[in-house]
Amino acid sequence: MDADEVQKRYAAGERDFSQAQLTGVNLSKIKVAGVDFSGANLAGANLSEANLFGVNFTAANLAGANLTGATAIAAILVGTDMSDTSLNNADFSGAIITEANITDANLTEANLTGVNLSMSNLVRAHLMKANISGSALLLATNLREADLSWANLRGANLAGAILNRANLTEANLCDANLTGANLTQANLTKANLRAASLLETDLTDAELTETNLTGAKGLAEY
Secondary structure, three states, X not given: OOHHXXXXXXXXXXXXXXXXXXXXXXXXXXXXXXXXXXXXXXXXXXOOXXXXXXXXXXOOEOOOOEOOOOEOOOOEOOOOEOOOOEOOOOEOOOOEOOOOEOOOOEOOOOEOOOOEOOOOEOOOOEOOOOEOOOOOEOOOOEOOOOEOOOOEOOOOEOOOOEOOOOEOOOXXXXXXXXXXXXXXXXXXXXXXXXXOEOOOOEOOOOEOOOOEOOOXXXXXXX
């Protein structure tokens, strides 16, 4: 299936593209809100600046795809392969991205407000200046060695998250819940953890130079 066929079928009212083979297809700037791409193969596809509002990508293959500047508000990406995917400046606010593979992906300056990234794998992901605030859920999310420098995680729930060796330089973690999180060897230089919950959080060998821990809970042992 190519881009022209997708557009024609969408214009005719079709919304079910589940299991579609769309490897490497150019869907840049396409508007396919509400489409079902569950189980579809979109590896290496170009979806830059596409309108993907409410699209269902459950168990889809988006490995190596380009979603730069795409709008995927309230999209569903449960169990989706997004490894090595370019998502910089994309808007995934309110999306459900649980148990997804997002290793080595680029989410620089992405809008992830209110997103659910619980149990997803973001090892070595680039999240510089990403907005992950607005009660975002990152329960047991794997962010090992991820770059979250200057990211906005204000009020995010990172209970049980794995953040060892993550770069959180100047990140905003004000009011964040880091209960039981693993922050061993993490870089928290100049990060803002004001009023954050650090109950049973592992900060072994973490870099805390000029870190704001005012009002943080659970710091008795440090």
